[in-house]
Amino acid sequence: MIEPLHTQLLQLAHDAARRAGELLRDGRPADLTVAATKSSPIDVVTEMDIAAEKLITDLISQHRPHDGFLGEEGAASEGTSGIRWVVDPLDGTVNYLYGLPTWAVSIAAEQDGETVVGVVAAPMRGETYNAVRGRGARATGAWVGERRLTCRPSPPLDEALVSTGFNYVSEVKVHQADVAQRLIPLVRDIRRSGSAAVDLCDVAAGRLDGYYERGLHPWDLAAGDLIAREAGALTGGRPGERPARELAVAASPGVFEPLQRLLEEFGAWHD
Numbered sequence: 205m206i207e208p209l210h211t212q213l214l215q216l217a218h219d220a221a222r223r224a225g226e227l228l229r230d231g232r233p234a235d236l237t238v239a240a241t242k243s244s245p246i247d248v249v250t251e252m253d254i255a256a257e258k259l260i261t262d263l264i265s266q267h268r269p270h271d272g273f274l275g276e277e278g279a280a281s282e283g284t285s286g287i288r289w290v291v292d293p294l295d296g297t298v299n300y301l302y303g304l305p306t307w308a309v310s311i312a313a314e315q316d317g318e319t320v321v322g323v324v325a326a327p328m329r330g331e332t333y334n335a336v337r338g339r340g341a342r343a344t345g346a347w348v349g350e351r352r353l354t355c356r357p358s359p360p361l362d363e364a365l366v367s368t369g370f371n372y373v374s375e376v377k378v379h380q381a382d383v384a385q386r387l388i389p390l391v392r393d394i395r396r397s398g399s400a401a402v403d404l405c406d407v408a409a410g411r412l413d414g415y416y417e418r419g420l421h422p423w424d425l426a427a428g429d430l431i432a433r434e435a436g437a438l439t440g441g442r443p444g445e446r447p448a449r450e451l452a453v454a455a456s457p458g459v460f461e462p463l464q465r466l467l468e469e470f471g472a473w474h475d
Contacts, residue, residue, distance in 0.1 A: 322427030358458025404428025
């Protein structure tokens with residue numbers, strides 16, 4: 205049985221993700237423009253990222269005023285309850301800016317530093333993914349009811365469909381392209397969706413055999429990493445390490461180790 209606290213956190217994350225997703229989907233202005241840039245002129249923030257984060261933090265704070273926050277668009281507070289919310293209000297901002305459908309709202313709750321609840325809402329897919337630590341991962345979508353998520357049975361690496369992402373800093377992107385070029389002949393194929401949260405959920409849902417990326421932040425990873433693990437996938441960074449900015453890897457168990465080993469050999473984590 206799920207702890208009452210975790211049930212409350214899950215319900216609150218679901219509500220916040222749903223409302224933020226509706227705001228982003230239904231409130232997107234036809235003349236949407238860039239409000240600011242982050243790591244480079246092509247790593248953008250829109251007015252909608254900022255509005256969605258405010259909606260999420262305001263809603264959660266109304267119910268749990270003593271919790272902390274870490275948000276992509278600036279929310280940062282320690283809190284006193286032992287719970288911290290890690291929020292990406294719009295993962296896949298460039299997709300959203302261009303009107304592409306692959307973007308998501310990602311909300312995770314940490315308890316004493318460990319992620320215990322994760323919710324990823326992908327409104328243009330009509331899907332929402334969730335996980336509670338130790339209780340599995342589930343999703344709602346076009347199908348009837350809530351579906352338990354299970355990663356795909358592991359194929360040989362040369363039959364694995366793998367997704368990745370590219371940084372917005374040009375020197376980093378060039379290196380990532382070199383790694384991908386070396387990896388492509390060794391796997392079935394490579395995909396690039398533009399949303400880390402969606403890719404991690406696709407590993408959980410059995411739509412991908414693996415995913416890796418360099419340069420992710422905690423808000424990119426927190427919810428999707430838990431969802432992937434609770435669906436039976438393995439996640440990590442460099443060998444023996446947790447997912448981190450250097451490298452994040454998620455894959456079905458038989459794909460994880462050979463994929464991670466190749467990424468280490470290719471120096472996927474290098475500056």
